[in-house]
Amino acid sequence: MPDSPTDPNTPRAPYMRVLDALLADIRSGALPPGSRLPSEAELCATHGVARMTARRAVGVLRERGLVITEWGKGSVRTDKMPAADE
Numbered sequence: 001m002p003d004s005p006t007d008p009n010t011p012r013a014p015y016m017r018v019l020d021a022l023l024a025d026i027r028s029g030a031l032p033p034g035s036r037l038p039s040e041a042e043l044c045a046t047h048g049v050a051r052m053t054a055r056r057a058v059g060v061l062r063e064r065g066l067v068i069t070e071w072g073k074g075s076v077r078t079d080k081m082p083a084a085d086e
Helices: 014-028 040-047 051-063
Strands: 067-070 074-077
Touching (some): 014 040, 051 074
C-alpha cells in the first residue's frame, strides 16, 4: 500500500491516520526530540485502532528515522525532523 493515496478523495488507511497524528505532534513540538511516544495501548485507545495498526504507524516513523524503538522500553523521538512532504 502506498504511503499516501494519489486521489485526495480516497479513504486513508487506519495506520495512516495514526501516522498523520504522530507526525503532526512531531511537527508541532508536542513530541520533542528525546520524548517517548505513546505506547501501543495508548495509541489504540486514542485512535480506536488495533495494536497491529498502531505498530505499523510507529514502524513507518522508525523506517524514516524519526523514532528509535527499544524492546520493552518503547519508542523515543530522534532529532531528525520529517521532510515537508511526509
